[in-house]
Amino acid sequence: MPAYDYDCKDCNISFTIYVSIQEHDSGAKIKCPHCGSDNVIKKISGFFAKTTRKS
Template sequence: MPIFDFQCQDCGKSFDKMLSYMDKDKVHCPECDSSNLKQLLSSFNTTRGGTKTNKLPGPDSCGGCSNSGCPMRF
């Protein structure tokens, strides 16, 4: 089941919730109970073989390419 990140547009609280895709429109803010929420962009990991975690490339896992125009270069 995916984890979705939200921010309440009424009180500003950010929070995450594990729920099915079909239920994400039924979420309420845990602080003020508002349903006026904005879904935030979340990063994610994938697991293969049950134990190995593959993360998206980032500053500490970049291959160190020399291309200065590379979008993965920080």
């Protein structure tokens, strides 16, 4: 199950949510676990962050 990292723009915390791809694609609202705001932005998770760097 992939993990998604989010930043809450209201209280400036980062949190990680584990959701299924299906759930994610269906546009489920992600809410900040700290303040309950849905004013969150998704960050690139480690799942996709494996960028290859060519020298």
